[in-house]
Amino acid sequence: xxxxxxxxxxxxxxxxxxxxxxxxxxxxxxxxxxxxxxxxxxxxxxxxxxxxxxxxxxxxxxxxxxxxxxxxxxxxxxxxxxxxxxxxxxxxxxxxxxxxxxxxxxxxxxxxxxxxxxxxxxxxxxxxxxxxxxxxxxxxxxxxxxxxxxxxxxxxxxxxxxxxxxxxxxxxxxxxxxxxxxxxxxxxxxxxxxxxxxxxxxxxxxxxxxxxxxxxxxxxxxxxxxxxxxxxxxxxxxxxxxxxxxxxxxxxxxxxxxxxxxxxxxxxxxxxxxxxxxxxxxxxxxxxxxxxxxxxxxxxxxxxxxxxxxxxxxxxxxxxxxxxxxxxxxxxxxxxxxxxxxxxxxxxxxxxxxxxxxxxxxxxxxxxxxxxxxxxxxxxxxxxxxxxxxxxxxxxxxxxxxxxxxxxxxxxxxxxxxxxxxxxxxxxxxxxxxxxxxxxx
Numbered sequence: 001x002x003x004x005x006x007x008x009x010x011x012x013x014x015x016x017x018x019x020x021x022x023x024x025x026x027x028x029x030x031x032x033x034x035x036x037x038x039x040x041x042x043x044x045x046x047x048x049x050x051x052x053x054x055x056x057x058x059x060x061x062x063x064x065x066x067x068x069x070x071x072x073x074x075x076x077x078x079x080x081x082x083x084x085x086x087x088x089x090x091x092x093x094x095x096x097x098x099x100x101x102x103x104x105x106x107x108x109x110x111x112x113x114x115x116x117x118x119x120x121x122x123x124x125x126x127x128x129x130x131x132x133x134x135x136x137x138x139x140x141x142x143x144x145x146x147x148x149x150x151x152x153x154x155x156x157x158x159x160x161x162x163x164x165x166x167x168x169x170x171x172x173x174x175x176x177x178x179x180x181x182x183x184x185x186x187x188x189x190x191x192x193x194x195x196x197x198x199x200x201x202x203x204x205x206x207x208x209x210x211x212x213x214x215x216x217x218x219x220x221x222x223x224x225x226x227x228x229x230x231x232x233x234x235x236x237x238x239x240x241x242x243x244x245x246x247x248x249x250x251x252x253x254x255x256x257x258x259x260x261x262x263x264x265x266x267x268x269x270x271x272x273x274x275x276x277x278x279x280x281x282x283x284x285x286x287x288x289x290x291x292x293x294x295x296x297x298x299x300x301x302x303x304x305x306x307x308x309x310x311x312x313x314x315x316x317x318x319x320x321x322x323x324x325x326x327x328x329x330x331x332x333x334x335x336x337x338x339x340x341x342x343x344x345x346x347x348x349x350x351x352x353x354x355x356x357x358x359x360x361x362x363x364x365x366x367x368x369x370x371x372x373x374x375x376x377x378x379x380x381x382x383x384x385x386x387x388x389x390x391x392x393x394x395x396x397x398x399x400x401x402x403x404x405x406x407x408x409x410x411x412x413x414x415x416x417x418x419x420x421x422x423x424x425x426x427x428x429x430x431x432x433x434x435x436x437x438x439x440x441x
Contacts, residue, residue: 004217005086008420009232018104018151019079019081020079021061021068021069021076021079021080021081022063022068023061023062023063023068023069023080023084024062024063024064024082024084024085024430025062025085025086025087025430026059026060026061026062026069026076026077026080026083026084026085026086026087027060027061027062027087027089027094027403027405028059028073028076028086028087028088028089029057029059029073029088029089029090029092030055030057030059030060030073030089030091030092030093030094030405031056031057031089031090031091031092031093031167031409031410032054032055032056032094032409032410032411033055033056033058033059033060033070033094033395034052034054034056034093034094034095034375034378034379034395035052035053035054035055035058035070035394035395035396036051036052036053036084036096036097036379036380036393036394036395037053037070037395037396038053038393039051039053039376039380039389039393039394040380040383040389040390040393040394040396040399040410041320041389042384043313043340043342043380043384043385043389044340044376044380044381045335045338046335046336046338047093048376049335049341049370049372049373049377049381050224050370050372050373050376051372051376052372052375052376052411053394053428054411055071055072056072057072057073057074057184058071058072058073058094059071059072059075059076059077060072060076060094060395060401060403061076061079061080061084062401062403062427062430063430064430065400065401065429065430065431066363066399066400066401066430067395067396067397067398067399067400067401067436069397070395070396070397076134078398082207084105087425088216089405091409091436092405092406092407092408092409093405093406093408093409093411093413094395094403094404094405094406095165095375095379095395095403095404095406095409095411096379096380096392096394096395096402096403096404097165097166097167097168097379097392097402097403097404097426097427097428098164098165098166098167098356098357098378098379098382098404099166099167099168099169099342099356099379099383099386099388099392099393100161100166100168100169100170100202100344100345100347100356100382101169101170101292101315101342101382101385101386102170102172102191102292102294102315102317102345102346103159103169103170103171103172103344103345103346103347103348104169104172104174104205104207104346104347104348105154105169105172105189105200105347106150106154106171106173106175106185106188106189107138107140107150107175107348107349108138108141108142108144108145108149108150108153108175109131109137109138109141109142109144109145109349109350110349110352111134111137111138111350111414114128114133114134115323115350115351116323116326118171118323119323119324121128122359123376124392125152125276125324125325126247126248126276129248135207135209135219135349135350136208136209136210136211136214136352138175138208138349138350139175139176139177139210140179140210140211141210142175142176143176143178143181144341147184147188148208150188151188151191151192153423154188154192155192155196155432157347157354158192158196158198158272158441160354160355161198161354161355161356162196162197162198162421162428162433162434162439163271163356163423163426163434163438163439164354164355164356164419164421164436165356165357165404165406165422165423165426166198166354166356167197167198167199167392167402167404167426167428168198168199168200168201168383168386168388168392168402169198169199169200169201170200170201170203170240170355170385170386171189171192171193171200171201171202171203172203172204172205172207172242172303173185173186173202173204173205173207173238174204174205174206174207174208174242174244175202175207175208175236175349177206177207177208177209177210177213177220178210179223179227179228179231179350182204182228183231183235183237186202186204186232186235186238187237189202189237190237190280196427197429197431197433197441198428199428201239201240201340201386201388202237202238202239202240203238203239203240203241204228204229204232204237204238204240204241204242204262204267205240205242205243205244205272205416206221206224206242206243206244206250206258207243207244207249207254208243208244208249209248209249212285217249217250217251217254220252220405221250221254221258223259224258224261225257225258226261229241229261229262229265229267230261230265231256231319232264232265233265238267239267239268240262240268240269240270240291240407241258241259241261241262241267241268241269241270241368242269242270242271242272243255243259243271243272244272245271245272245273245279245280245281245284246272246275246276246279246281246318247276247277247279248275248276251279252279252280252281252283252284255271255281255284256284256288259271259284259288259290260288261262262289263288264319268291268387269285269288269289269290269291270290270291270292270293270294271284271285271288271290271292271293271294272294272295273285273293273294273296273297273299274295274297274298274299274303275297275298275320275325276298276325278298278299278300279298279378280433281293282296282299282303282304282307283303283306285307286303286306286307286309286310286312287306287314289310289311289312290312291312291313291350291385291386291387292312292313292314292315292342292385293307293312293313293314294314294315294317294344295315295316295317295329296315296316296329296334297321297325297327297328298327299329299334301333301337304333304334304337304339305337307339308337308338308339312339313339313340313341313342313381313384313385314329314339314340314341314342315341315342315343315344315385315394316328316329316331316335316341316342316343316344316363316367316377317344317345317346317365318343318359318362318366318367319345319346319347319351319353319362320346320350320351321366322362322366323351324351328366328367329367331363331367331368331369332367332368332369332382335369335373340381340384341360341373341377341378341381342362342378342382342384342385343356343360343374343377343378343382344356344359345358345359355421356378357414357418357421357422357423358418359374359378360374360375360377360378360414360415361414361415361419363377363420364414364415364416365380365415365418371411371412371415373412374414375414377410379393379394380393380394381393400429400430401427401429401430402427402428402429403426403427404423404425404427405423405424405425406422406423406424406434407422407423407424408422421437423437424436
């Protein structure tokens with residue numbers, strides 16, 4: 001496709017003023033404008049996952065942080081008021097802002113040596129943990145790190161997410177696992193939500209087991225249920241309650257107690273399920289009707305069916321299978337069962353990847369999802385998994401103007417030109433916040 005002449009927005013004298021669209025700017029000439037129109041009322045399943053609502057030679061207009069018009073370039077430009085700023089997206093793909101609904105955001109230190117042990121030498125994660133490594137080392141390091149250092153490091157992580165096109169995330173605590181530490185983590189998330197362009201949806205996560213509680217997990221569970229959760233709820237620090245229902249962490253009954261406490265105190269529920277083995281977490285998630293059940297690597301089909309019947313969203317996390325687990329969630333089988341699915345990075349101290357573009361690439365090339373399914377799972381279905389689909393996840397009139405312009409001619413480009421950042425411009429609530437790999441606002 002050759003370069004087009006950018007249309008000039010001139011309000012003609014005969015134009016009906018009631019039909020004029022007001023806008024601060026308009027993105028025009030997109031080779032593909034992925035709208036996902038009409039998908040805000042429920043998450044997409046089966047064949048619906050492939051319906052992107054693409055408009056060729058598309059345009060979108062924005063006023064005061066909201067979308068005011070969507071259509072072909074001619075349709076939108078013909079309606080615009082005089083003097084609107086034009087952003088030319090010729091030969092470019094335009095999509096809703098990417099949404100990452102599973103992020104372990106606040107931590108100190110790194111564990112790159114463990115990654116090589118697992119990925120290259122084949123030492124299982126639980127064996128590394130038994131040797132004194134794993135998550136407990138991060139809990140200790142994070143607890144010893146100042147709030148100022150955590151804010152600085154986490155801001156850099158968010159900046160990297162932003163320049164790769166992520167505009168909203170679900171941010172978990174869980175990397176201190178002390179009463180004051182978890183409150184501190186959630187307060188950091190609240191601060192960053194107020195100061196960083198990315199919107200952060202907060203989750204209290206009962207995640208690691210500190211060294212001193214290795215043989216006293218029931219006692220830790222009681223403290224979480226009776227002290228931590230009520231205080232977190234009283235301070236309104238977390239929208240969701242989540243738990244690491246896995247072998248070597250919280251068993252099904254401990255997980256049930258924590259999630260029921262979260263619900264009792266007004267939090268909505270999520271669950272880590274069947275990551276390292278079949279833990280029973282997905283079945284518990286179905287029983288409690290959690291909003292999302294995440295990982296699902298070793299979930300049997302009857303538990304997938306139970307989740308489907310309860311309206312839960314399954315969140316695939318391609319990073320740990322890609323890095324060291326070696327087993328991916330059975331995406332095709334799960335999608336065919338009718339479970340709505342989303343994608344997320346699972347960014348954590350164990351595996352660092354801020355890019356939802358990379359998640360789509362892995363999901364397509366390794367999990368055999370189509371490009372359309374992966375993009376839906378990274379936008380509107382991800383929005384449904386954090387209950388924000390009425391505001392974000394698609395390009396429709398009235399929605400928040402979270403928009404990404406990618407240096408790609410079509411959506412098929414993600415698995416084709418991978419390992420680099422294709423996001424050229426990122427708009428958050430109608431403001432240009434990143435351009436050519438740099439945060440600018």
